[in-house]
Amino acid sequence: MPFINYAHRELTCKLVYYGPGLGGKTTNLQWIYEKSAPDAKGKMVSLATETDRTLFFDLLPLSLGQIRGFKIRFQLYTVPGQIFYDASRRLIVKGADAVAFVADSQKARYDANIESLRNLEENLRQNGIDLQTIPYVLQLNKRDLPTALPREQLETALRFRGEPVFEAVAIQGIGVFETLKSLVKQTLARLRAGVPVG
């Protein structure tokens, strides 16, 4: 849920990057961190294993300027993608205001994408959030790889509510900011409409 602080004139929202393991969620955040203006970003926190696999979460706080005298802040989280960290994922999506699903376009990860999407729906549901209505973006990552499936095939399998779809090569920054902007726009539009997330 958005946190509105009248004392500090601040709005803070939580955006979560979800998806199968090694799909590029952390890479999205790293690119945003590297390319954001120094005064727009906070410290990036990564709780990772020795092999750079996300263990608990990554966090990147972003400040996007002001609207109507309120500072607009976003906290970007990733979840650990590996199947056995499900309890951690459930904790991290609690209170999410928007979700980006980072799908791995490779043929070998087709089933992992579908399983992760089902898992997202279930973990949101357990936190009282409906995947059909929360601000949501589908990012098809790793479009540069020769093993990537056609966009149409991935959309057929993963797109379910007419959500915005962005093709990405996160490691080169392609599609990364488009995904973020769409999440931010949807979140603020929803806040404007006064629609609860849960």
Added chain:
Amino acid sequence: MSASDLVLHEEEHRRISDLAERLLHDANARYVSLIDRNGQPITSAGSLPDVDQTALASLAAGNVAATEGLARMIGEQSFSSLYHEGDSDHIYLSSVGRIGILMVAFDERSSLGLVRLRVRQISPDMEQVFDDMLARSRAGLADPAGTGAPFAEITDEDIDNLFGDGF
């Protein structure tokens, strides 16, 4: 603004900041922070130089959430407090009602016993502020300063303008 948003108005902010300052003093602590369970910092007292408060709050919330997960696995509803002991600096975390987490950082000038006692003494007052804050959020009351719900009037242009220089 929807009824599910967490809204902190000036009055509750002043009350909770006063309580944080009092706890900082009474517990002889270095730093006191109130955080919501999603990891948003709400208010703080004292200072930890060069420490990013947002990162600290998210880690504390993650820490409490993971510990609650552990509690449920062994049949407990929750563990109400957590203590991390360092060589010279320590952190005590305690739940405040359903939505709050109180973090107290202290060193050798205080003790776990004193911190725990002061936290226990002040927690009911903090819970009351959170309850008032939630009640007001649920009631969907407008800003008492009279500015109204600030985000009902934002335009697409306002939103587009956010993606300016920083990106």
